[in-house]
Amino acid sequence: MSTTPNKIFIARLLGMDVFDPLGDRLGRLRDIVVLKQSFGALSALTGTAGQKGKEPIVVGIVIEVLGKKRIFVPMTRVTTIESSQIICTGLVNLRRFEQRGSEALVVAEIFDRKVRLTDGSGEAMVEDVAMEQRRNGDWFLSELFVSRAHETGGLLRRRKDTLIVDWNEAILSTDLEPQAATAFVENHANANPADLADAIHEMNDKRMVEVAHELQDERLADVLQELPEDDQVEILSHLDVERAAQVLEEMEPDDAADLLNELSDAQREELLHLMEPEEADDVRRLLEYEEGTAGSLMNPVPIILSPEATVAEALAHIRQEEISPAMAAAVLVARPPLETPTGKYLGMVHMQQLLRYPPSELVGTLLDSSIEPVSDMSSLAEISRILATYDLTIIPVVNQHDRLVGAITIDDVLDAILPEDWRTYDDGTPIRKVGRRFE
Structure with missing residues (x-):
């Protein structure tokens, strides 16, 4: 495999274009898949210190293709990783990616998690993870880019330090959970709804639903309007039906109608029945129009x-x-x-x-x-x-x-x-801004 360079910080790869050998764009990279059983020190299963050479092996990448569908590409098919693109070879299976029990997702499951450093200096937050290629061509997770806050000065001011540690110099034990959903919401309190939606879209379904539960109805409504349809349905289906109706009331009527169109007839009628009659009437009128007409696109409550x-x-x-x-x-x-x-x-x-x-x-x-x-x-x-x-x-x-x-x-x-995946065609800038670099 030809790669330049041979150690890469994964946040730098997020959102990067993936191409086939002919130069046709397949999609954008969204996550890295590793084997759980190869976890060393950073093990959510054992919490024990690992040994050098036992770092997690990278088995593939997750690509988001047209329609926000995510597929798996084995690392054996990845031929080139450069600063602006990734190239794969051979046929690509377009079947939707389903995570196996033996696999872990680096972005979804390791980023933003706390680790305990083995030198006794305390805990830190994982901001980025580096993967490195061995001489035999295999990729493995080698380093962590972490941050930690500590108090300085007489006024107890807090300062954030960052450092790079070897994979085997940190422990993720069973008592150190991912950043709480409440903390995530607080840390993104001032984020634009579209930016917050991008961050939530990067999460696995379980994490996405946890964060959605912590958002206020109005805030969640704003975020839902920026998410792809699959994510909207996933979140709405995990909300209490009464709360789901309240969130729909906070959405723009045309966006609420689009979301309800993705549900079954029974679900749609139940939610409309629970909504305030005035809001429900606006949505019902929009649902009567054929898709693609002005009536289906309009907002029924202008000034x-x-x-x-x-x-x-x-x-x-x-x-x-x-x-x-x-x-x-x-x-x-x-x-x-x-x-x-x-x-x-x-x-x-x-x-x-x-x-x-x-x-x-x-x-x-x-x-x-x-x-x-x-x-x-x-x-x-x-x-x-x-x-x-x-x-x-x-x-x-x-x-x-x-x-x-x-x-x-x-x-x-x-x-x-615009095409269904238009949000990924904005300026190509990866969502995460910390630790994006090649070495």
Whole structure:
């Protein structure tokens, strides 16, 4: 096997592209598989110190292919590991990866775990793990990149030190569990929902569900909207049914409808029955539309005002924290009733327009009637063309009676037209930022 270099810190590999010999992209690397029975000092099974040369053997890699499906590729098929890509040879089995009892996943099961250092200096947290290639071509886990905090100075300030230790210089015993889900949630309290979703997606199912249980309903709803469908269903199916309904209430109606579409008819009806009637009604209306139509993509609760509302009232609605930037780009004006489906749709007022007029001005005098609404039966292609043609971030949706039934934002369209694994095509930067380096 040709590899350069022969010792690699695994966090550096996460998210890296994996190619076949012809240069076709297979997917992205998500984890490393090792044999449990080869565990030495860092053994969750024995908790005993290991011997040099008994480090865990790497048997393969886990690749995420199109559709967020994860497959296994043996290390015997990996021919090249470079700073920007991994190359495999031979046929690849596209069967979904299923972890065996004798196997352990480095990222999911060793990263973020506490170890006890054999020199008596205390405990540390595993930030990264190095794997190294022997002369016979086998790969094994050789070093740990760990961090530990200690108090310094009279004010008991805490400082974080990092160091690299040999695999056999640390012990993971049975009484040292993975970082508690509560601690993980606290450490990621300020993380963007999309970034937190990426971190959760890297976890095994058990860990993912544990973290989900610790998140507040609103926070969990935000994260679910950023996760692939398989992860959404896995988490929702492990929640108490009443809590699952509460989380769905916190989600955007169109996202909640998409998630419910992945469940069985019985599960869907049970959850809708437990949701607040108003939220459930919004979701039910979306579920009636055929996939790919404007009705299936829209948010049924945009900002809707009567023509007698003032600019001050419109800006107050836009400033609400729960309103997304795309949805806040305009207010939609209609005759009462103002709940969808509304009375006759009149037009829209862009946020920039609102900023140019005094607070007492009526929104009915500022309507942009040049932008025609789309029908709730319009196709995705038609909606995309309109948004692009008029440089819009939001477009109103009306039914056959010209009543406003919702609005579609640019992010709704992007979610629909991008490939299923679009989140892995962002900038290619691996999720973890500590210890990513080659030696």
